[in-house]
Amino acid sequence: MHSKEQLLLKSPLELLEKYPYLEAFFTNQAVNMMADESMTLKQIMIQMDESGAEDTAFDATHFLDQLHDFIGQMQEFSGVNSQVVEVLTILPGTDKSGQPEGFVELNFKKSTITSIVGPTGSGKSRLLADIEWVAQADTPTSRTILVNNTKPSTDWRYASGKKLVAQLSQNMNFVMDLTVREFLELHAGSRMIANASIIVDKIIDAANDLAGEKFKADTPITSLSGGQSRALMIADTAMLSSSPVVLIDEIENAGIDRKKALEILTGEEKIVLMATHDPILALMADQRIVIKNGGIHKVLQTSEAEKSMLIKLEEADRRIQQLRTKLRSGESIVDDFFP
Amino acid sequence: MNLITISGPPSSGKTAVIIKTAETLMKRGVKIGAVKFDCLHTDDDVAYEKAGIPIKKGLSGQLCPDHYFVSNIEAVLEWGLKEGFDLLVSESAGLCNRCSPYVKEIKAVCVIDNLSGINTPKKIGPMLRMADIVVITKGDIVSQAEREVFAARVHAVNPTAIVMNINGLTGQGAYELSTMFIDSEQHVKTLKGKKLRFSMPSALCSYCLGETRIGESYQLGNVRKMNLEENSNA
Ligand SMILES: Nc1nc2c(ncn2[C@@H]2O[C@H](COP(=O)(O)OP(=O)(O)OP(=O)(O)O)[C@@H](O)[C@H]2O)c(=O)[nH]1
Ligand SMILES: [Mg+2]
Ligand SMILES: [Zn+2]
Ligand SMILES: [Zn+2]
Numbered sequence: 001m002h003s004k005e006q007l008l009l010k011s012p013l014e015l016l017e018k019y020p021y022l023e024a025f026f027t028n029q030a031v032n033m034m035a036d037e038s039m040t041l042k043q044i045m046i047q048m049d050e051s052g053a054e055d056t057a058f059d060a061t062h063f064l065d066q067l068h069d070f071i072g073q074m075q076e077f078s079g080v081n082s083q084v085v086e087v088l089t090i091l092p093g094t095d096k097s098g099q100p101e102g103f104v105e106l107n108f109k110k111s112t113i114t115s116i117v118g119p120t121g122s123g124k125s126r127l128l129a130d131i132e133w134v135a136q137a138d139t140p141t142s143r144t145i146l147v148n149n150t151k152p153s154t155d156w157r158y159a160s161g162k163k164l165v166a167q168l169s170q171n172m173n174f175v176m177d178l179t180v181r182e183f184l185e186l187h188a189g190s191r192m193i194a195n196a197s198i199i200v201d202k203i204i205d206a207a208n209d210l211a212g213e214k215f216k217a218d219t220p221i222t223s224l225s226g227g228q229s230r231a232l233m234i235a236d237t238a239m240l241s242s243s244p245v246v247l248i249d250e251i252e253n254a255g256i257d258r259k260k261a262l263e264i265l266t267g268e269e270k271i272v273l274m275a276t277h278d279p280i281l282a283l284m285a286d287q288r289i290v291i292k293n294g295g296i297h298k299v300l301q302t303s304e305a306e307k308s309m310l311i312k313l314e315e316a317d318r319r320i321q322q323l324r325t326k327l328r329s330g331e332s333i334v335d336d337f338f339p
Numbered sequence: 340m341n342l343i344t345i346s347g348p349p350s351s352g353k354t355a356v357i358i359k360t361a362e363t364l365m366k367r368g369v370k371i372g373a374v375k376f377d378c379l380h381t382d383d384d385v386a387y388e389k390a391g392i393p394i395k396k397g398l399s400g401q402l403c404p405d406h407y408f409v410s411n412i413e414a415v416l417e418w419g420l421k422e423g424f425d426l427l428v429s430e431s432a433g434l435c436n437r438c439s440p441y442v443k444e445i446k447a448v449c450v451i452d453n454l455s456g457i458n459t460p461k462k463i464g465p466m467l468r469m470a471d472i473v474v475i476t477k478g479d480i481v482s483q484a485e486r487e488v489f490a491a492r493v494h495a496v497n498p499t500a501i502v503m504n505i506n507g508l509t510g511q512g513a514y515e516l517s518t519m520f521i522d523s524e525q526h527v528k529t530l531k532g533k534k535l536r537f538s539m540p541s542a543l544c545s546y547c548l549g550e551t552r553i554g555e556s557y558q559l560g561n562v563r564k565m566n567l568e569e570n571s572n573a
Binding site for chain 1: 457468498
């Protein structure tokens with residue numbers, strides 16, 4: 001890593017060769033850094049000073065500080081992957097009335113699913129916020145969050161490229177004016193992924209596998225159906241998001257294979273948290289937490305009895321889906337549902 | 340008293356974020372006042388009043404709201420001190436992408452929203468580049484991927500800032516932001532002698548001051564002419 005003084009003696013082009021990710025940083029400057037490729041940063045700065053940096057809102061010292069920080073962060077960022085989040089732990093705090101929570105230690109391991117149940121407004125957002133902020137007994141619940149059994153680095157709080165939780169909910173939509181492929185390439189680019197096209201193809205395949213109706217890579221993302229959008233968001237989050245934890249707020253029971261969706265996420269080693277009111281989804285999880293009055297009231301492991309119940313529920317669900325198909329194609333519904 | 344300057348493009352969620360954050364602080368007994376700087380019109384004072392936050396508003400009219408900010412913040416600060424606030428929050432509409440109301444040593448927050456487009460971080464200049472904290476709102480309505488791409492663009496423009504995602508509607512993240520609003524070591528008594536983080540355009544032309552007539556004789560101040568001889572694609 002270069003010191004600030006060393007950086008000054010290089011030209012932007014030289015720096016770009018050494019640190020390719022600087023392209024994003026340079027193009028985001030108010031000044032065209034590539035105007036004269038032979039000039040060093042120092043020369044460019046002197047020139048800016050003379051020609052009135054006022055016009056372009058360019059502050060040389062500030063620029064140098066930020067360049068230095070950016071390189072440092074990016075170097076760390078590309079090495080961050082080495083630290084996989086194996087397990088996230090919550091140590092109990094209190095509910096809204098100050099009563100201690102109903103567990104001793106709660107673990108979320110990678111590749112497992114935890115469902116979150118409880119009435120709306122009971123404290124799900126606070127729980128999520130505690131995790132995102134890696135609470136250290138310093139939020140209203142006084143919970144403590146550990147990462148890999150140790151007190152986590154404050155980077156999880158403050159560094160912008162390093163967030164613990166990715167979120168998927170039903171009101172989220174794509175807003176960019178891009179095709180599926182362009183969109184995924186942009187996302188891969190922001191994470192500085194080398195072989196973008198491989199992962200992009202993988203995501204499109206996985207999303208098509210989840211969605212009822214297939215879509216093509218050149219479809220604009222804004223014209224995908226509800227099910228297709230959700231499928232793409234899930235596959236993209238599983239494979240391209242940098243966050244180890246994925247919070248899903250209910251997966252609608254239409255246009256998407258929910259079981260496979262969860263498999264993709266756990267297959268990519270995500271820690272999956274799922275807020276739901278749907279018994280099938282709740283039982284697909286390995287454990288479930290019950291939230292009440294702002295606190296975690298109970299932690300339940302999905303029992304063997306519940307797992308066999310799940311099989312029956314899935315069968316019932318499959319039959320209701322069949323009834324839907326019959327309805328749609330104009331058939332009449334006869335009473336062979338309850339044998 | 341603590342002072343915080345908050346800026347950001349129109350409708351990015353500044354008021355929503357400030358009120359949600361203030362609510363968590365007021366619950367903890369912090370006394371808060373606010374001031375809103377805008378250009379021609381604002382209803383923000385109503386929102387602050389409803390939330391129980393004493394508010395002053397200033398309309399800059401034909402001036403750039405940030406210039407107006409500099410010439411008025413001293414007086415507003417005095418008001419805040421007289422009222423005995425623990426925290427004074429200044430909200431300014433970031434209408435002029437060239438200026439920013441940030442003062443050295445005074446915490447500066449930029450609020451920007453996920454819907455504004457991925458090129459916005461680059462466009463809004465010092466308001467984002469010079470901020471200590473960048474709050475990104477409206478993450479509840481866009482995809483995870485778009486949030487990540489947007490945050491990466493913000494990071495490329497301002498690598499040193501703390502970046503926080505806050506939902507202005509539910510207040511998710513506001514408690515966390517509030518912990519950075521209060522610094523028990525900070526006692527701002529005056530701004531005299533303090534400096535802006537970035538100079539505001541020093542040369543104002545007659546049009547900045549409200550001139551509407553076109554023609555050489557009306558062009559006062561620092562006026563620059565395009566060079567139509569050179570064929571420039573830059
Ligand atoms: N969905 C969603 N809407 C939000 C969020 N934050 C703010 N809004 C909405 O965005 C609109 C603008 O919010 P304001 O807080 O008034 O924005 P502002 O930046 O103060 O606007 P000006 O002061 O007029 O420049 C309001 O309708 C808010 O309810 C958010 O996180 N999500
Ligand atoms: Mg406002
Ligand atoms: Zn201005
Ligand atoms: Zn002017």
